[in-house]
Amino acid sequence: MTKTIAFVGLGSMGLPMAANLAKAGHAVHGFDTRPEAMDALAAAGGTRPESLAAACRGADILILMVVNAAQARTVLIEAGALTALPAGAHVCLMATCPPDDVKVLDADIRASGRRLVDCPVSGGVVGAEAGTLTIMVGAPKEDFDAVAPALRAMGDKLYHCGPQVGQGAVVKAINQLLCGVHLAAAGEALALGEKAGVDVATLLEIVAGSAASSWMLKDRGPRMLMETPPVTSAVDIFVKDLGIALSAGRSAGMGLPLAAAAHQMFLAESGSGNGLSDDSQVIAAYRRLNGLS
Secondary structure: OOOEEEEEOOOOOHHHHHHHHHHOOOEEEEEOOOHHHHHHHHHOOOEOOOOHHHHHOOOOEEEEOOOOHHHHHHHHHHOOHHHHOOOOOEEEEOOOOOHHHHHHHHHHHHHOOOEEEEOOEEOHHHHHHHOOOEEEEEOOHHHHHHHHHHHHOOOOEEEEEEOOOOHHHHHHHHHHHHHHHHHHHHHHHHHHHHHHOOOHHHHHHHHHOOOOOOHHHHHHHHHHOOOOOOOOOEHHHHHHHHHHHHHHHHHHOOOOHHHHHHHHHHHHHHHHHHOOOEHHHHHHHHHHHOOOO
16 A cells, blocks of 8 residues: 655665655655755655655655654654644654664654654665665554555565564664674774784685674675775764664663674774774774784
């Protein structure tokens, strides 16, 4: 069943996600602070509303592909998206946010007569373009069922992680915990190879094909060896996401020492002025620590 969808946040992931919704036959009204992004969605089959309120009026679903919970609150409360939505509409929060922040937002949305669906994504720009994102949903079953057709237009791996808002955010935090720890460990291992004087290209080939391998090693390892790698995901993303994982640990009363150690390495690289560099460059923090640069 097709839906009328307001989509806020037409960035590098949001734009192809919104375009895939339009391709699936949904009526998509996209809004972004950049007019050229709205023009691009209109060219891909969406519509270009005159305002945020116009995008939200009559929408069954509002999708927020924004940076964080604070930006979601700005859109919903300060910019008036929530009051423009019809009563009973669903708000799909697809950003990576601390679970506790999601729960606070849920209380405000429910008080207004609308429903929040906590549904962060994983898969990056490649997954957004291909419609192969992993989508992790925390929401009551009836809310999950109401938005599932729209979510399936953006991701081919859709999971109902539990009946409570915030459970999707917890699963995404755990995913990012593992990604960040794997990435930091890969940087540590390759930096050790450099310090020991071995051929690191050969080292990478060996470990990437052995039991020591991980998806992050295979994907980021080659970029760790580049002098100026392209940026696919920034160091500061893992500063944020590992911070969220640590926050989730505090809420659950659980220590996360490996996540904390990885977080420190990303913080060190960001603090050196390289927060916008590719996240593979966490290896540079190990190089500086050990006199390699």
